[in-house]
Amino acid sequence: MVSVNISKNQITKYAERRINALRKWYAKDPIAISNEEIVHAFVEGTMALIHRATSLTAAHSARLVFEAVPENPELKTKILSQLRERCENQPFFFSNTSSIPITEIARSAGLEGRVIGFHFYNPPAVQKLVELISPNGVDNALKAWSEELTTRLGKVTVHSNDVAGFIGNGHFLREISTASATVKQLAKETSLTEAIYCLNRVTQDWLVRPMGLFQLVDYVGLDVATSIATIMSHHIDDLHIDVTEIDMLLERGISGGQRSDGTQKPGFFEYDKNVPIAIYNIDNDEYETLQDAPWIARSLNTLGPLPEGHHPWKALARDKDKTAKIRSYFDTLKASDAQGCQLAREFLDQSAHIIEGLVTDGVAHSIDDVATVLMNGFYHLYSPTTIASKELSS
Numbered sequence: 001m002v003s004v005n006i007s008k009n010q011i012t013k014y015a016e017r018r019i020n021a022l023r024k025w026y027a028k029d030p031i032a033i034s035n036e037e038i039v040h041a042f043v044e045g046t047m048a049l050i051h052r053a054t055s056l057t058a059a060h061s062a063r064l065v066f067e068a069v070p071e072n073p074e075l076k077t078k079i080l081s082q083l084r085e086r087c088e089n090q091p092f093f094f095s096n097t098s099s100i101p102i103t104e105i106a107r108s109a110g111l112e113g114r115v116i117g118f119h120f121y122n123p124p125a126v127q128k129l130v131e132l133i134s135p136n137g138v139d140n141a142l143k144a145w146s147e148e149l150t151t152r153l154g155k156v157t158v159h160s161n162d163v164a165g166f167i168g169n170g171h172f173l174r175e176i177s178t179a180s181a182t183v184k185q186l187a188k189e190t191s192l193t194e195a196i197y198c199l200n201r202v203t204q205d206w207l208v209r210p211m212g213l214f215q216l217v218d219y220v221g222l223d224v225a226t227s228i229a230t231i232m233s234h235h236i237d238d239l240h241i242d243v244t245e246i247d248m249l250l251e252r253g254i255s256g257g258q259r260s261d262g263t264q265k266p267g268f269f270e271y272d273k274n275v276p277i278a279i280y281n282i283d284n285d286e287y288e289t290l291q292d293a294p295w296i297a298r299s300l301n302t303l304g305p306l307p308e309g310h311h312p313w314k315a316l317a318r319d320k321d322k323t324a325k326i327r328s329y330f331d332t333l334k335a336s337d338a339q340g341c342q343l344a345r346e347f348l349d350q351s352a353h354i355i356e357g358l359v360t361d362g363v364a365h366s367i368d369d370v371a372t373v374l375m376n377g378f379y380h381l382y383s384p385t386t387i388a389s390k391e392l393s394s
Contacts, residue, residue, distance in 0.1 A: 014125040068096035080109035094118035129377035164235035206344035218267030221257030304338025352388035
């Protein structure tokens with residue numbers, strides 16, 4: 001295996017996260033006994049299989065190429081075109097793109113029929129999900145091999161049609177646009193900073209998600225989110241993704257994303273050990289600590305209390321009775337006229353209709369496929385279509 005960009009540190013982190021599985025793997029190895037010895041054996045064994053290089057020329061004899069460069073169509077085209085010219089065995093190509101149509105990548109690089117979308121969710125060592133995107137005319141052998149590989153890796157596989165953004169980002173970016181519209185409405189009665197804070201709390205606590213929507217944007221990276229929005233809007237007629245609030249921060253040099261050690265860079269929020277401790281005040285051009293901000297109590301009072309029966313996402317994630325508890329909780333939420341509950345219902349309904357639209361617009365094959373992406377790629381505990389207040393049209 002030739003890798004143009006991989007580090008020993010990345011493999012070590014993977015081994016440390018998978019130590020329980022690796023203990024079974026090395027159970028009969030008399031040398032690898034302690035966790036430290038097992039991690040060392042795995043890292044050294046893996047590195048022995050990998051030939052690291054800084055030039056594409058090193059991949060000249062490759063039969064399979066996995067591309068995972070940044071989400072830039074021109075960059076992907078340039079690299080894949082060079083590989084097409086240099087690789088003597090006419091290899092198949094996997095692209096880890098999360099938004100660019102595979103048909104465009106293949107056509108631009110002169111690789112029609114030889115490229116398939118193989119979108120790992122980040123970080124791949126932890127995330128269960130892979131989105132497979134098979135464009136029209138792709139080689140059947142490549143399709144079969146991609147299926148076999150996901151099975152060998154123990155991944156949950158969902159097939160997306162070759163539409164910009166695919167299922168995961170198709171839903172995520174449309175939710176960002178919904179959030180932007182909601183924030184603008186809330187900001188008529190309060191500051192933009194308070195509006196962002198309130199909706200982030202609602203999308204995390206009231207909707208029982210692992211993190212609020214604006215925190216998720218920080219995790220993905222503000223620059224990445226706007227790049228995906230641009231790609232989707234370019235390829236999908238009559239689609240406009242509103243990223244106004246994201247653009248405001250990018251203009252101030254704030255881009256979020258992850259550092260190389262896995263810690264979170266500042267975005268809408270500032271973090272300590274990946275926990276939000278401050279929020280960016282756009283009016284003052286500075287971060288306000290959440291502990292000291294004088295308007296926090298007022299905002300929470302306006303939202304009102306969480307409905308009876310609420311449990312945090314982390315508590316429910318491993319609860320055997322989570323389905324019944326979630327259903328009961330949302331029944332209570334729907335009956336409340338508190339602002340937080342109203343915002344949660346409206347956002348949930350919009351999310352459900354986004355899911356329906358992904359199916360009717362030919363992005364996803366079924367509502368169940370979208371639910372699988374949300375529950376395995378975004379760690380949602382339920383599908384909005386099973387909870388939403390309004391009946392879907394299909």
